[in-house]
Amino acid sequence: MGFATLLSSIGASVATVFVLYCAALFGYRILLHPLRSYPGPFLAKLSDSYAGFYALTWRLHLVTRRDHLKYGPVMRYGPNRLVFNSAAAFRGWPMPMHSERVTKSEVYRVTQQLENVYNVFNVRDRAEHRLKRKLIGRAVTEQSMRSFEPTMTAQIEIFLRQVLQAAQARTTSERMVNMTQPFKYLGYDIVGHLAFGYPLKLQTDDSNRFVVKANAYGNFRLNMYMQWPLLRHLRIESVLDLLPNGLRVRLFNLIETMIKARLAQDKDARRDLFFYAADDFREGNDGLRLGNLWTEAIFFLPAGGDTTSTALASLFFYLSRNPVCYAKLCDEIRTTFRSGADIRGGPQLAGCSYLRACIDEALRMSPPVPGTLWRQLAYDDPHTEPWVVDGHVIPSGTEVGVNIYALHHNEEYFPDPFSFKPERWLAANDDRGGESGKAGIHNAFAAFSAGPRGCAGKAMAYLEASLVTARTLWYFDFEAAPGRADGKGARTRGRTDGHGSEGEFRLYDVFISIHNGPHLAFRTRGDYYRELTGGEL
Numbered sequence: 001m002g003f004a005t006l007l008s009s010i011g012a013s014v015a016t017v018f019v020l021y022c023a024a025l026f027g028y029r030i031l032l033h034p035l036r037s038y039p040g041p042f043l044a045k046l047s048d049s050y051a052g053f054y055a056l057t058w059r060l061h062l063v064t065r066r067d068h069l070k071y072g073p074v075m076r077y078g079p080n081r082l083v084f085n086s087a088a089a090f091r092g093w094p095m096p097m098h099s100e101r102v103t104k105s106e107v108y109r110v111t112q113q114l115e116n117v118y119n120v121f122n123v124r125d126r127a128e129h130r131l132k133r134k135l136i137g138r139a140v141t142e143q144s145m146r147s148f149e150p151t152m153t154a155q156i157e158i159f160l161r162q163v164l165q166a167a168q169a170r171t172t173s174e175r176m177v178n179m180t181q182p183f184k185y186l187g188y189d190i191v192g193h194l195a196f197g198y199p200l201k202l203q204t205d206d207s208n209r210f211v212v213k214a215n216a217y218g219n220f221r222l223n224m225y226m227q228w229p230l231l232r233h234l235r236i237e238s239v240l241d242l243l244p245n246g247l248r249v250r251l252f253n254l255i256e257t258m259i260k261a262r263l264a265q266d267k268d269a270r271r272d273l274f275f276y277a278a279d280d281f282r283e284g285n286d287g288l289r290l291g292n293l294w295t296e297a298i299f300f301l302p303a304g305g306d307t308t309s310t311a312l313a314s315l316f317f318y319l320s321r322n323p324v325c326y327a328k329l330c331d332e333i334r335t336t337f338r339s340g341a342d343i344r345g346g347p348q349l350a351g352c353s354y355l356r357a358c359i360d361e362a363l364r365m366s367p368p369v370p371g372t373l374w375r376q377l378a379y380d381d382p383h384t385e386p387w388v389v390d391g392h393v394i395p396s397g398t399e400v401g402v403n404i405y406a407l408h409h410n411e412e413y414f415p416d417p418f419s420f421k422p423e424r425w426l427a428a429n430d431d432r433g434g435e436s437g438k439a440g441i442h443n444a445f446a447a448f449s450a451g452p453r454g455c456a457g458k459a460m461a462y463l464e465a466s467l468v469t470a471r472t473l474w475y476f477d478f479e480a481a482p483g484r485a486d487g488k489g490a491r492t493r494g495r496t497d498g499h500g501s502e503g504e505f506r507l508y509d510v511f512i513s514i515h516n517g518p519h520l521a522f523r524t525r526g527d528y529y530r531e532l533t534g535g536e537l
């Protein structure tokens, strides 16, 4: 037998074995698998490539909602995955009897850089998580926020002075601002101070602005891995690391600079994340990089920098398209406070119930984390009774999730889901127990997730969003910039997985949301703005 013949017969045997393996695997998944009777897209039952493909196109949140409309409230969305679209399923896992039994699923491991180094976001061991959460949580408690507020306010004032510049510009195009950028820069500047007391200065200098793009690419890659874990073996990041001056390399260098700058100061120099966590989070065996502090920083910066800016961009979008809501909110802010400087965290700001309702409604319609957060029964769960989610007994090894975007647009909880209606959050104040009442819709509000793995920075997010919105409306008026479509045209002709309506702020899902716009035109309100310029015109 010639060499070529030998080679081709080996090739044919390998191909046959592969085809038989796939046939057996797919046959098992369709005919014998414990999830076989659940409805769902056929390809998703065979392989995670279905979700992986839509993650690649940034539309997985839209497609998941569309599929729920077709297949119902529980569907098989991967060989071992079930996704639910009900408040009962969402509230089910943080219920006391469940919370100790459930943890983040295996897929979060794809976000680890080293096998045994975890951060608060991806750690799966519950005892280890409790410890990390306690340390990280200290930096973002309501009490810590009170001492951090002056730093946050100083950054917000930079933002407001830039808005003033735009409002006073001569030409229409200069007066128009694409709000995605200033909100991203503000978000990162604030979280840079909160993490390591570090002035990232994205608002005033473009040297570090690449972090926004670097984190968006990083999240996109990780989201792909989370949806289609097989892709992880491609190790794209190793290739990216070879690119001199690539975004990932620059991001890592910047984080190293931030940590080193903070290490050079006294621990007590400021009340930042480092202050609270430095004694427990040390350098790794390989030095600073990949140590605990490093891995926490890699997560903390986008967690705090990207999310709140999405909440603000979508809120400003909806306010600029809903004049009645805009007027009501202005009235609340402008009658509650006596000056812009008077707008601070505390009972008065917390008492602005319409403001809070507007923020919640924006978070509902355009959630900064729009996807499915996968959970699994903890590997060391000592209980013998089954894990039940919304009446379904979950077979062992199954990953379960609720898609935040789909739940937030579920008409059962949010009638007319593509309309911006802050009133829905106020309407049922007297009907706390009722299904359609406040308690009912709060149960289906998942923007911050819930339970022990819910967002640690929720208090900070509300403070930041409230201060920015209230102070902007104190000094300025704004409207949608003429000639800019923003949300319009979101429906793609012939496609059924487009965004729901023309009035929706378009988000793209890369685990966090990315977006563009809204484009707004600002006007100063009377001469209140002089407070920002020290009295100068």
Ligand code: HEM
Residues within 6 Å of the ligand: 120, 121, 122, 133, 136, 140, 191, 194, 300, 303, 304, 305, 307, 308, 311, 367, 368, 369, 373, 446, 447, 448, 449, 452, 453, 454, 455, 456, 457, 458, 460, 461
């Ligand atoms: C509107 C703004 C925000 C939204 C919508 C949001 C949403 C979320 C969500 C959905 C999770 C759960 C992720 C998962 O299960 O995989 C989460 C986790 C987390 N968030 Fe936020 N977040 C926001 C702002 C912030 C801020 C400002 C910080 C801190 C500076 C922060 C810190 C964290 C941390 C530390 C976790 C991990 C919690 C844990 O696993 O124990 N977040 N966030």
